[in-house]
Amino acid sequence: MASEKIEWxxxxxxxxxxxxxLWFSLGQAYLAEESPVLAVEAFEKAISFKPDYTVxxxxxxxxxxxxxxxxxAMAIYRKGIEVGRKTGDMIPLERMTARxxxxxxxxxxxxxx
Numbered sequence: 001m002a003s004e005k006i007e008w009x010x011x012x013x014x015x016x017x018x019x020x021x022l023w024f025s026l027g028q029a030y031l032a033e034e035s036p037v038l039a040v041e042a043f044e045k046a047i048s049f050k051p052d053y054t055v056x057x058x059x060x061x062x063x064x065x066x067x068x069x070x071x072x073a074m075a076i077y078r079k080g081i082e083v084g085r086k087t088g089d090m091i092p093l094e095r096m097t098a099r100x101x102x103x104x105x106x107x108x109x110x111x112x113x
Contacts, residue, residue, distance in 0.1 A: 005029050020050035027059060036066035054080060054089035058096050065103075074103050 002010075009026045016022060027042035043060035046053060057080025064073035077100040084093030 003029065003033055006033070018049050020046040020053055020056070023049065024053070024056050024059070027056075027063070031059070031063060031066075036063045039063040040067065052083050052087050054084045054087050055092045056080075057083060058092045058099075061096065061099060065099075070103055074100055077103070 006026065006029045009022055009029060013019065013022050013026065023042050023046035027039040027046065030036070030039035030042060040060060040063040043056050043063060046056045047060065050056075057076055061073040061076040061080065064070075064076060077096040080096045081093055081100065084090070084096065
């Protein structure tokens with residue numbers, strides 16, 4: 001069952017369906033409720049309305065990681081880094097760079113016993 005917050009955001013989205021901020025807020029609410037597939041859909045919608053919304057790329061990548069789509073997450077981080085460089089959004093750019101670096105390195109091998 002969706003939370004009151006999600007239901008509230010959906011009601012407002014019915015009035016403002018092209019609001020990237022509302023789609024971003026819905027994605028965050030879905031992530032908070034451990035619904036990453038729905039979060040990814042909401043974040044993608046936010047980007048469709050505002051392609052230079054840097055922080056959404058960071059959260060979209062995180063949602064993709066949660067559902068195991070690592071290659072897609074890396075592609076989103078790369079795109080978000082490119083957008084962040086253009087917009088000057090340094091904080092999400094730095095976080096996406098760190099996440100991308102971690103994913104590119106892959107899982108760390110377990111130490112030998």
